[in-house]
Amino acid sequence: MTEKSALFDAHCHLGWFADPVAAARDAARQGLELLAVTVTPDEYLSWQEPLADEANVSLAAGLHPWWVRRPEDADALINVLPGVRFVGEIGLDAAPRHAGTWAAQLEVFEHICATCAETSDPETPKVLSIHAVRAAGAVLDTLERTGSAERCRCVLHWFSGSSEELWRAARLGCRFSLGERALATRRGREYARILPAELLLAETDLPETKGSTTGAAEVLAPLERTVSVVAAARGVSEEEVRRLFADNARALLDV
Secondary structure, X not given: OOOOOOEEEEEEOHHHEOOHHHXXXXXXXXXXXXXXXXXXXXXXXXXXXXXXXXXXXEEOEOOOHHXXXXXXXXXXXXXXXXXXXXXXXEEEEOOHHHHHHHHHHHHHXXXXXXXXXHHOOOOOOOEEEXXXXXXXXXXXXXXXXHOHHXXXXXXXXXXXXXXXXXXXXXXXXXXXEEOHXXXXXXXXXXXXXXXXXXXXXXXXXXXXXXXXXXXXXXXXXXXXXXXHHHHHHHOOOHHHHHHHHHHHHHHHHOO
8 A cells, every 4th residue: 555545445346347457547546445355266367467567456366155155166266375465255154045055165264264374474464355244253263273363364344243253353363344334233333433443444345246337436435434434433533544544454465
């Protein structure tokens, strides 16, 4: 992140824009930097080269739990993990509509986290952006058991677990990326208020659909609203929260 950067989106789906390269350059012009997660290894590989020269983009290799059907689905991601620093979106989803893949999700997530722990560089640890829907406890169990909580930098995206799980994650050193949807709930705003400042990041999780024609302005606006809501929750100025998010993103990425 450069000194002129206004905001950092810690979880967005850049590959879902109609023209990801144009969207990345539009974001750069507006001082916006992105941790761009992917939902499959193929998506990551398809954008790895086109986005390689976009200095404001950190592209993550992922396998979203919604795309997991069987344990072997992890293989393609495992093959690229040794050579990448940013990993996501990965995780677990125990919502009823994904119950049929739960066993495969657990095996896949375990394999990914173990590989990340084994291949993370102590000088520049891997950064993991993690999905945990109705599964915070299982996610934290896996991060702890595999050593990835200790050896990687884990970011819980749109966290909605219990207060007990929140503090367990914080003790493990997890960061939390907060966006408008998380902050729309009373629980989300309370978490934004009570979490240690150094664990907070901003996210959008945008766009919501593939082929979106929205641009950086549509990403920047919800980030600005996130700054405003977090500032109100913590009783500080928006400028303080903006600076906090920027400092935390720099620390996450070692820049």
